[in-house]
Amino acid sequence: MGGSETVLLDFWPSMFGMRVRIALAEKGVEYEYKEQDLANKSSLLLEMNPIHKKIPVLIHNGKPVLESGIIVQYIDETWKDKSPLMPSDPYVRAQARFWADYVDKKVYDASKKIWMLKGEEQETAKKEFIEILKVLEGQIGEKPYFMGESFGYADIALVPFYCWFYTYETLGNFSIEKECPKLIAWAKRCMQKDSVSKTLPDSHKLYEAFLEMKKKFGL
């Protein structure tokens, strides 16, 4: 059985792509990784995701699955005999979905403002970002993971942002660990899992790559 029946169109720095890579690793699924050039999108990507033209795209048995949260749930439902990613109780499951949705709605946009803005506006952006992280930190509380004892869907939604923290901290001149120590402790706990540590790129490497991208695209 080769990996050709499962193909992932992705971009290595993407937190959204990382979610899918973590889920596939948790399930031990073999797949073919295809790095995409976002400045020059492949015809395969445009064919598989004509509406949004975005990565990640999981192509399973020739059929595309889109949107990272939807892909992770698809992976959990398809390879269901190993490492469940969703809680078994419907109420807890609804909570996991809520928190993954909160990450989607808040974290990415707030983080963008940190490196796009300067001066007073950047200060406001940093405050907003920390507030959002504090809400997430509060939700984890004293638990090892978002929904309790097991690493799962909500953790997968947020943990890829961890490798980007160094970039935000450096460009924003602040320390996330100082503001949200419990969140960092949670992230380090997640990093003890192979699926996470083998997926997340090195923070410094990411920062260098980000500076290159910023220059190249004039961001």
Added chain:
Amino acid sequence: MAKHESDELILLDFWASMFGMRVRIALAEKGIPYEYREEDLKNKSQLLLESNPVHKKIPVLIHNGKPVSESSIIVEYIDEVWKDKAPLFPSDPYAKAHARFWADFIDKKLYQSGRNLYTTKGEELEAARKDFISCLKLLEGELGDKPYFGGESFGYLDISLIPFYSWFQAYETCGNFITEHESPKLIAWAKRCIQNNESVSNTLPDLEKVLAFVQRIRKRFGIDE
């Protein structure tokens, strides 16, 4: 089923909200009794603020004291808890992912596009109209020749979209277009949903009532022409 006989369900909602309507339709599909509580969005209740402290938005479904927020999440929750009747989701994971994708498209694109129709003027409105119509055409393409988005049966994606039909008169009036001319198959689908499903016909408010509501919003924000 006996285990749900003593369930206490409260829905915090707002009559004109398409998101709230999704939940009302799902509950009706399952034949689940619940207490409906209308929220004054300019003066939110203590219960709403406590039940959804993060977003402070409706709809919120409170099941035996425990709140569930975000309409799509609530509908999935309803389908999973009351799983022995009227399944809303297809069972195949790919079909499920497909339905979730389009519901997400509706949330991300259609809603904002529709909102731009009644909150903008001039060139911005022109752009909003083009955008909205292209969203409708994409949805119409997805529907194809099927009676419902889910195929033969009314399901999750139909539930996600049909509430927007109650806003069509408002969108058409503000945006100056006629949906039936642009997406006739979608109108046919909407009428089919209303005709064949009491859960829909009993839930959707009158289109004129929604139009009047939107006109009041426009006046309040000074968008009237």
